[in-house]
Amino acid sequence: MKKLLLVMLVVLNAVFLLGPVYAADRACQSIWDDVAGHSFTWTVGEDTYRIEFSDSYVGPCPQGIVEIYDGFYIAPRLTLPYISGDDFVILHLGEDTDLKLLLTPVGLEQIVFPPDRIILEKVEK
Numbered sequence: 001m002k003k004l005l006l007v008m009l010v011v012l013n014a015v016f017l018l019g020p021v022y023a024a025d026r027a028c029q030s031i032w033d034d035v036a037g038h039s040f041t042w043t044v045g046e047d048t049y050r051i052e053f054s055d056s057y058v059g060p061c062p063q064g065i066v067e068i069y070d071g072f073y074i075a076p077r078l079t080l081p082y083i084s085g086d087d088f089v090i091l092h093l094g095e096d097t098d099l100k101l102l103l104t105p106v107g108l109e110q111i112v113f114p115p116d117r118i119i120l121e122k123v124e125k
Contacts, residue, residue, distance in 0.1 A: 027060040027061055027086070028060065028061035028062065028084055028085060028086055030086070030087055030103055031061060031062050031084040031085075031086070031087070031088075031089065031103065032056075032061075032062055034103060034122065035053050035062065035084065035089055035103060035108070036053055036054070036055055036056045036062035036064065036084075037053060037054070037055040037056075038052075038053055038122065038123070039051065039052045039053075039122075039123040040052075040053075040107055040108060040120035040121060040122055040123060041120065041121050041123055042068075042118065042119070042120050042121075043121075047070070048071065049068055049069065049070055049071075049077075050068070050069040050071065050123075051066060051067075051068055051069075051120050052066065052067045052068075052069070052076075053066055053082065053089075054066070054067075061083070061084045061085055061086075062082075062084050063081070063082060063083045063084060064081070064082060065079055065080065065081055065082065066079070066080045066081075066082050066091055067079050068080070080092060080093060087102060087103045088100055088101060088102050088103065088111070089101045089103070089108060099118070101118070101120065106119065106121060106122070107119065107120045107121040107122040108120040108122075
């Protein structure tokens with residue numbers, strides 16, 4: 001009985017002391033630090049949209065949802081899933097349509113060469 005109690009105590013202690021594995025212990029550190037749980041702005045002509053990436057507690061790299069707000073409504077105008085890699089984020093726009101963004105010092109930039117590429121500028125907390 002004492003051995004069982006001791007084993008249970010060790011297991012419970014390990015569960016409470018270790019807890020969840022945080023971002024510092026995972027791959028894709030730059031995405032954990034600069035994208036997951038952060039806000040960005042996207043300017044299209046005269047309109048500015050707020051882009052909010054959800055926090056993430058799964059996987060070696062962050063994944064979750066992106067909410068896009070237009071400044072007029074309280075609820076998001078669009079909600080999309082996102083996944084990430086070492087220095088990039090992929091927004092799933094729909095069937096067979098993804099938008100790949102590269103993390104740069106400015107924020108997130110669409111990986112294309114035309115001058116009208118999408119740039120999400122980071123909002124400081």
